[in-house]
Amino acid sequence: MIENPYYTDEFHGDYELIGIGQLDLEEGGSIPDCQLAVATFGVLNEAKDNAILIPTWYSGTHQIWRDVYIGPDHALNPEKYFIVCIDQIGSGLSVSPHNAAGANAGIAMSKFPHVRIGDNVVAQERLLREHFGIERLALVTGGSMGAQQTYEWAVRFPDKVLRAAPIAGTAQNTPGDFLIAEAMREAIQSSPGWNGGEYTSNEQVVDGLIRQAHIWAIVGFSTEFWKHEVWRAMEFDSKEAFLSGFLEPYFTAMDPNALLTQSWAWQRGDVARHTGGDLAAALGRITAKTFVMPIDEDQLFPVRDCVPEQELIKNSELRVVEDTLGHLGLFGVSPTYMPQIDRHLGDLLDIEV
Amino acid sequence: MIENPYYTDEFHGDYELIGIGQLDLEEGGSIPDCQLAVATFGVLNEAKDNAILIPTWYSGTHQIWRDVYIGPDHALNPEKYFIVCIDQIGSGLSVSPHNAAGANAGIAMSKFPHVRIGDNVVAQERLLREHFGIERLALVTGGSMGAQQTYEWAVRFPDKVLRAAPIAGTAQNTPGDFLIAEAMREAIQSSPGWNGGEYTSNEQVVDGLIRQAHIWAIVGFSTEFWKHEVWRAMEFDSKEAFLSGFLEPYFTAMDPNALLTQSWAWQRGDVARHTGGDLAAALGRITAKTFVMPIDEDQLFPVRDCVPEQELIKNSELRVVEDTLGHLGLFGVSPTYMPQIDRHLGDLLDIEV
Incomplete structure (x- = not known):
């Protein structure tokens, strides 16, 4: 257990650690006490149909979503939606090699098992269902590895995802990436x-x-x-x-x-694992209304890698985000970035499904 | 002095080491005994007007030019031209940190001075003039750092360069590169x-x-x-x-x-050093008929970095080379690569200047 001041409330604001019990992993092994860091914004309505899930990207946490993407002036509006950010396994806030202790002492540091995108999504689904009673999501959205998890959600749990907006990421990682x-x-x-x-x-x-x-x-x-x-x-x-x-x-x-x-999972993101390597079949499972949102200058997940995936998703649109920053446009520092995100996510949320 | 079997005749074929004496450097310091590795192909005619110079790229030597670019079936035809490949300083064949000995013992290994693109070009010009009596070049061409040296030649010695073909390189290096x-x-x-x-x-x-x-x-x-x-x-x-x-x-x-x-020089390639930072003025000096030849998938020297430079050169054309390999298309492994190079260089050499 290493005390790292970065992974504290001071740097990351309020979040809750929610345990979902033992998580058995796709690669074998398990996390005995899978604790996920969760930050929520807004109120879950009685029908429990206003929930939005945001999985996090490599090196990022709920913090950037709270500070940049979520607010009453944004499409991700906590006055209307119950927005749940779940920090991925290995994010440093959720169970991670350096904080594995107690029941997780056996998987500390170099003994931490390989975790896949699918493991994260299984963990998130369990958390949403068992802790919040959420069975369906109005929207799943995320950037980069968050986009990988978004695709995984839409393929693995098609009935639970009404809308999906993968930003700057792919469903099947490329060898170059x-x-x-x-x-x-x-x-x-x-x-x-x-x-x-x-x-x-x-x-x-x-x-x-x-x-x-x-x-x-x-x-x-x-x-x-x-x-x-x-x-x-x-x-x-x-x-x-x-x-x-x-x-x-x-x-x-x-x-x-x-x-x-995180990067081990990032490298291996691939929804076609569900269909014996058939990407078309995997993406064909998606029923969510999907906006595929690559960033035009992205070198990690170029538009030309995202377009063929979008074309395999029935109910989808391509919404390219323009940003000179490229992939790290996700930080939202360009003044023209968030207006585009808000327009696309707003359009998507306005669609009746 | 380190014996490295890679930098020998066995791996690099016939070449000659030609000394040009002491080379004083732009950054200060000097190379006491500047030995340059030179490979020639063809015969210098009596008028001494059929010479082509090829400076080398990062990690490359005359070998790749001999094996891939030069031959009776290529535009760089030794039956017609006297082709001189000069391996750059620090190439491992010319004077370099690991082979500095004798008079150069004082600049061995970590004591080797910083060498710029301009230093290489000054050394090459001296060698061509003093050793071969060459005062004008029918063509200077090179890829990557060879393109940087090609631009430097055309700007520094405009009267000596009749034609220039920088391939996959820029006149002024970009901060991203x-x-x-x-x-x-x-x-x-x-x-x-x-x-x-x-x-x-x-x-x-x-x-x-x-x-x-x-x-x-x-x-x-x-x-x-x-x-x-x-x-x-x-x-x-x-x-x-x-x-x-x-x-x-x-x-x-x-x-x-x-x-x-080599990479220290690569990072700082900039013909605008001749004009107080004014790139337009520097490129405006070029009188050579110039074909600017970026590779379409090049990430190091993207087409969009080469176009604005080409537009500043009076007597120039943009000739984009298509190759999925990107920058390392320079290796010439794609079957469609050399036909494009030959067509462009052939067209250029056919132009009367």
Whole structure:
């Protein structure tokens, strides 16, 4: 158990830890006491039909959704909907290698099992049903790994998902994206301080976390972002200052094993696991009204990887989000980003299903 | 002095080491005995007006040009032209950190000075003039860093360059590309065996060289290359086999300091150094008939970074090369690649200037 101040209320605001008991995993092994960090916004109505689920992305938590995406001025309006953000397993807030203790002591640090996108979705479904009594979701939406989980939800539990909005992610991860995540993993694992996952503080792995941040810099942002010095809008004086003042500290605060747990799942996101590798059959299961929302400058999940998936979903539309930032447009720092998200999600929520 | 079997005749075929004496460098310091590896093809005519210069790219040498680009069936036809490939400083064949000895003993390994694109071009011009008596070039062409040197030639010595064909490179490096090279540098420099540049064998740095290869895998090839498993055409069974059988051994044979010497120059390629930062003024100096030849799927030097430069060159055309491989299309493994190169270079050489 490593005390990491980043994964506390101070940095992440109010959230609740909700236990769903033992979670058996697709790859074998189990999490004896699966605790999920949950933040909710708004009130569940009596019919329990106003619930929206948001699964989180790599390195992200409910925090960014609360601060950027959710509010009375947004489509994700807590005055109308009951919005549930569930931090994924390995997020650092939910059960994760560095915080595994008590009943989970046997899976601490390097002993933490491999967790898949599907495991997260199974855990979330159980939590929503057992804890909140929610059987159907008005919307599932998420970015990046959150989009992977959104697709997984829509394929695995088609009757439970009325609308789906995967943002900047795919249903079946591409080999190029797998290799991008692998390069990030190697940056962390090559740090001498990583020690096979048995460091005693994330500070021992800071060099690896910084190199991982620098790989994010080149694939998470577009070349146009760097060329047009968009970071100036965030009040930095140089790209180096932006790296050292924003992207590096963002990652160095985090737990290395937590990031590795997430990226392992990210690399293997694939709804076709349900259909013996047949992606068309898997996406054909989706009954949710679906808006596929790639970001035009995204290098991790390019539009051209998202379009063929959208075309396999019966009740779907392609809604491309324009953002020079690329994949990390998900941070919502561009002033033109959230208006697009709100318009698309608003349109989707307005559709009767 | 490290004996590296990769940098020998056995791997690189016939080449000549030609000394041009002391080379004073733009960043200060000098190379006391600047030896350049040179491979020539064809015969210099009496008028000395049939010479073509090819400067080399990062990690590449004259070998790839000899094996792929040059021949009687190619535009770069040694039966017609006298083709001079000069391996760049730090290429491992020309003077480089690991082979600096004798008069260069003082600049061995970590003491090797910073060398710029401009230093290479000054050295090449001296060599061509003093050794071959060549005062004008029918063509300068090169890929990637070779394109950077091509631009530098056309701007620095406009009267000496009749035609220029920069392939997959820019005249002024972009900040995004700088950061890509920086991530590659960090992969090497973070290897414990690198030891601040004072390793005793490149094998001590093999982990860093492999991680550097993996960053090449994600930015040097396009996502479409991986998605469509184009490596199957090279007779590999999996992307992992392609990495371990092709891209990793390609780089692990090389000298880490040699790669770092090259990438330092790559990061800072900028013809606007001649004009106080005014790129339009620098490119306005070019009198060569110029074909700007980006590769459509290139992530390092995207077409959209090359077009604005081409538009600043008076006597120029944009000739986009189509190749799913992306930047590493330069290897020429795609059967449709060389026909395009030959067509464009053939057209260019056919133009009377």
